Amino acid sequence: MATLTDFYNWIVKNLWNLFGLAGVVATFYFSLTVPSYVEDIATSKTKVVHESLIGDIQEILFSEKELSISDIESFIKGKELKQSVRYPYNADELLLQVQERFIGNKFIPLDKRENLLKTITSIRSNYVPPKNEESAPFNWLPYLSTLLSILGVIASLFGMKSIFNKVKLDKEVELDLDGMIILDEAHRSTPSGYEEYENLVGEVLDDLGVIDTNQVQNRNVRPDFWALSNGKRFIVEAKRYRKLLGVSSLRQFLGTVSLSGCHGILVVSSGVTERTKSLVKEHNKFNSTQQVHIVIGDSKNEIRSQLNQIFSETSNKSNQSDAA
Incomplete structure (x- = not known):
């Protein structure tokens, strides 16, 4: 209370x-x-x-x-x-x-x-x-008066939008600070719920036939799953959070991707902040061989659809590169 x-x-x-x-x-x-x-x-x-x-x-x-x-x-x-x-x-x-x-x-x-x-x-x-009366x-x-009223209303709407954007940004910064101080534990759901979500992602990968069981284990890289699709390897991590995933959590995943030498897929149940999306775009701009993808969903169908699209796009890009 x-x-x-x-x-x-x-x-x-x-x-x-x-x-x-x-x-x-x-x-x-x-x-x-x-x-x-x-x-x-x-x-x-x-x-x-x-x-x-x-x-x-x-x-x-x-x-x-x-x-x-x-x-x-x-x-x-x-x-x-x-x-x-x-x-x-x-x-x-x-x-x-x-x-x-x-x-x-x-x-x-x-x-x-x-x-x-x-x-x-x-x-x-x-x-x-x-005879020629002047017109009024x-x-x-x-x-x-009408113009001033309209301009005032427009200024008020822009001001309100600015406040909403600032509040949203403040919340995202707060999430990132929380992540840097107490890592991810504060944002996770209960341990059992986290394991259920990880198992759900694993089932989807298994249905798609992309789980790589022959991957040599790297003691420095321990993702939730290794995936192989059309000759391209991925590391896949599942994150079930109550809040939006912030920049600090993404940076940890980017570090894992860098060590693995593979592409990365981060599956998140709750969504990500705008700053996190921007950081992913910035990373992908300069790392064509280690692209990072964000999948947002809390159901098997949502996750399967997005994962299938990622693997298909990666396959198409690979074929285009081979043809060139």
Whole structure:
């Protein structure tokens, strides 16, 4: 049962990963909220400009001061420059809204409201729509908000993938370190299970007819099995682990392969780490006469299929070499 100490040790061990995860979550959150927040600010500024214009025009009209369409257009332009916004209404539309405010204000006497209505109607009659009315400028803000959100989500996904890859790599390094400190015993299953797996591999090799019983024993090389296929000799070792096979275990096998002078086949029940796969490719690149093959499987059919393919490929390469 996990204790508080175990939990504390896990936190300390994964602190950087936790910080990275927090950063990814924050990026995802702000990518969705900040653009909306910026758009809300722009909308609020437009509302402030609108209310300010209505208030100013109401004050002028109520005081019975002179007011023209050109004056209203100047007011609008001044507010746009001051607040750095695009006001959505023209002078005529603004006067209509001022008129509605006056009509709906029950605190103003009805006679006064009638006079204000006549005044507004008179001013509006002088409004002439532009012949070539400028089209409204492209509103980039909604698209910018969407773009920022998409970029934020993409960055979050890449960050999450990076964290997962780092956690995976950390686990593989931990496996390799464990292997170097306590060899393979910590990763093996129970002794009886290990022997059963070795016997299973032996049965498959026997079924394929490749077990080499005439191999001269070498006191420096003691693999689980010797195999002979189409004139090519192999050493075969079976590894039944609970965890993935790491680099340290593979290096031990590579040393055995080097001493044997043969090809090598490592049969593993649980799979291997990515670093182990890379090391096998690197070895095979520079050792054409002592190729190493990895077989991953926990059943007779899986192991037989892969072993049969290895022996077939080796035979084909041998025939091609002889033909050349």
